[in-house]
Amino acid sequence: MIYQWVRCPVCNNKTRIQVRADTEMKNFPLFCPKCKQESLISIKENKITVIKEPDAKTQSQ
Template identity: 45%
Template structure:
């Protein structure tokens, strides 16, 4: 069975409103945190999240 996981804010660690699965791939995804009101661009591959290093265009 495919389990879903909530993405957590890289700034404050609070759960966001975005769910991902083990096979989800996100590239430069704008993750918004409702708690700290910040938006970060993240990359998610195989449930590992890192901040995107590419500059915004």
């Protein structure tokens, strides 16, 4: 099996996560040790999608 490093969507550096070609993730909180950012991502067929969630302050009550 070939593993691929997951790259940070903010700074494009390698994270500590490796995935195989058949890996699927939904709503995975990816943390980058270099830029200290956390991003919510989904992975399917080695395609990484960043999930944008509304900020808690902007939600109406």
